[in-house]
Amino acid sequence: MSSDSSVPTAPLSLTRVEMQALGDRALAMVIDHFEHIRQERTHDSMPREEAVSLLQTPLAEQPVSPDVLLDTLARHVFPKGFRTDHPRFYAFVPSPTNFVSVVGDLLTSGHNLFAGYWFAASGAAQIELTVLEWLQRACGYGEGAGGIFLSGGSMANLSAIVAAREARLGAHDARAVVYYPDQTHSSVSKALRVLGFSKAQRRMVATTDDFRLDVGALEAAIATDRANGMRPFCVVANAGTTNTGAVDPLHDIADLSEREGLWLHVDGAYGAAAVLHPRGKAALSGLERADSITLDPHKWLFQPYELGCLLVRDARHLHHAFRVSDDDHADYLADVARHTYEDVNFFDRGIQLTRSFKALKLWLSLRTFGLAAFRGAIQVGFDVADFAQQWLEASGQWDIVTPSQMGIVSFRWRGEGLSDAQVDALTARTADRMREDGYATIMSTILRGRPTFRVCPIHWDANVGEMAEALTRLTRFAVEETARA
Ligand SMILES: Cc1ncc(COP(=O)(O)O)c(C=O)c1O
Structure with a gap:
């Protein structure tokens, strides 16, 4: 797109001046986003027809000015969705x-290191190993531990x-069974389906009143399965469920897993x-x-996706x-194969061959701000969730379903004189009102079959004043919907 005819250009090149101008504009957009997000709605959307009319274009042969394209993104794309990075997105x-992490992402894609094997990006691999070691140690792992950065949970x-199956069974087995509490994130049962585990091999186990795995029920399920000739090999427990922040009784589950030889x-x-x-460390003992x-x-460590x-x-x-x-016949990797295990080829630790330098942004931000700042950022989530619980209790109109734990509170409209079914319907309408309002995003989930609100205010810039205002609005909408019930 170079307009400077004195500069010979390859098809996709820009001059330095053009790169600077485009980069400056894009960076300014991001800085504006950071500076003004608090003044904006927490979510917005548009109907499909509008999106088609604004954004569906033919792939043109001729160039379009990136300024025009950035305008389109700024007006019709970036504001139209959940602002999951908004301080009032709960x-x-x-x-x-x-x-800092956003800049990390820029550097990652700008340099495009191939972080799949050691000598393709040894410095990057070492940084990934270093950050992994920080996390391993924080989680209480010692020598011999390892890991890999992936796209998400x-x-x-x-x-x-996959690792559990290989370690405990060596191969897929139609009798193999995996256990997980009924509060487990859907990604686990989806993973099992993808990996070829039938419904009979996916054992969802009941939780107790506090939404934590019922270890007795787990033990009984394992015994029944063994008696029926099945091969229990893996338990998935939760360290903070998505619904309520519940942490399963990790020590009890670890004891049982050890006794039973389960991963x-x-x-x-x-x-x-x-x-x-x-x-958090105390809550996560085990x-x-x-x-x-x-x-x-990309959740409670404040990193951009993925x-x-x-x-x-x-x-x-x-x-x-x-x-x-x-068996994989990766002949083109022959030169790599000569390298040692100590070199750490990340393609040998996960599914992807080509992978980006994923840990750069986490490394850059942890080092730039320091661990104490991250600890303080996590503290905000605990504090604002504690405040939300106190506010809801003091209101006398909400019942706390689960107290503040791991930055989440769940609660239900008391609806004096209303039936459960009426409160269910009212919860849905109140959620709609909250969404239309746009000041904060508070949504419901289903707990024990009943629609229940929850808040998860884990943004490092969340504050109690805005939480109070959000809950005040939610309460007003619930009162108005009650009057209509
Ligand atoms: C407890 C838990 N596990 C797994 C996931 C899935 O993670 P991801 O969406 O990054 O794939 C989530 C997402 O919220 C989660 O909360």
């Missing part, structure tokens, strides 16, 4: 980012089950990062006994499950 598990859970995988996609904070742990930096992580107590299990073997 739904799901938010993904608050930080500017879904990939980490799937990879963990214990702990899904801490969102919760395990809290191990960097004393309160995490260190897991054979593998999912921990997503950054998940799988940690394994014994790194050799990842290697056994994922190494490129002779």
Whole structure:
């Protein structure tokens, strides 16, 4: 697109001036986003027809000015969705980012290192290993532990089950069974389906009143399966469920897993990062006994998508499950194959061959801000969730379903004089009103069959004043909907 005819250009090249101008404009957009997000709605959307009319274009032969394209993105794309990085986005598990990591992403794609094997990017591999070691140690793992950065929790859970199957069974077995509590994230049962486990091999286990795995029920299920000739080999426990932040009784589950010879995988996609904070560390006692742990930096470690992580107590299990073997006939990797295990080829630890330098942004931000700042950022989530619980209790109009734990509170409209079914319907209408309002995003989930609100205010810039305002609005909408019930 060079307009400077004195500069010879290859088809996709820009001059330095053009690169600078485009980069400056894009960077300014991102800085504006960081500066003004608080003044914006937490979510917005548009109907499909509008999106088609604005964004569906033919792929033109001729160039278009990137300024025009950036305008389109700024007006019709970036504002139209959930602002999961907004300080008042309290739904799901938010993904608050930080500017340093955003710059990290720019550097990652700008340099495009191939972080699949050691001598293709040895410095990058060492940084990934260093960051993995920080996380391993934080989770209580010692010598011999290892891991890999992946796209997110879904990939980490799937990879963990592959490693567990390889370690405990050596091959797929139609009698193999995996156990997980009924509060487990859907990515686990989806991973099992993808890996070829039938419904009879996916054993969902009941939870107790506090939404934590019922260890007695797990023990009974294992005994029944063994009696029926099945092969129990893996338990998935939670270190912070998506619904309520519940942490399963990790020590009891680890004891049982050891007795039964089962692989214990702990899904801490969102919760395990809290191990960097004393309160989280206390709540997560027993995490260190897991054979593998999912921990997503793109959740409570404030990184942009897509950054998940799988940690394994014994790194050799990842290697056994994922190494490129002779059977794979990767002839073009012959020169790589001569290298030693100590070199660490990440393509031997996970599914991907080509992978980006994923840990750069986490390394850059952890080092730039320091661990104390991250601990403080995690503390905000605990504090604002505690405040939300106190506010809801003081209101006298809401029932706390689960108290503040791992930065999540769940609650239901008391609806004096209304039936459960009426409160269910009212919850849905109140959620709609909240979405239309746009000040904050608070959504419902289903707990024990009943629609229930939840908040997960884990943004490092969340505050109690805005939480109070959001809950005030939610209460007003619930009161108005009650009057109509
Ligand atoms: C507990 C838990 N596990 C797994 C996942 C899936 O992670 P991802 O969406 O990064 O694939 C989530 C997502 O919120 C989660 O909360």
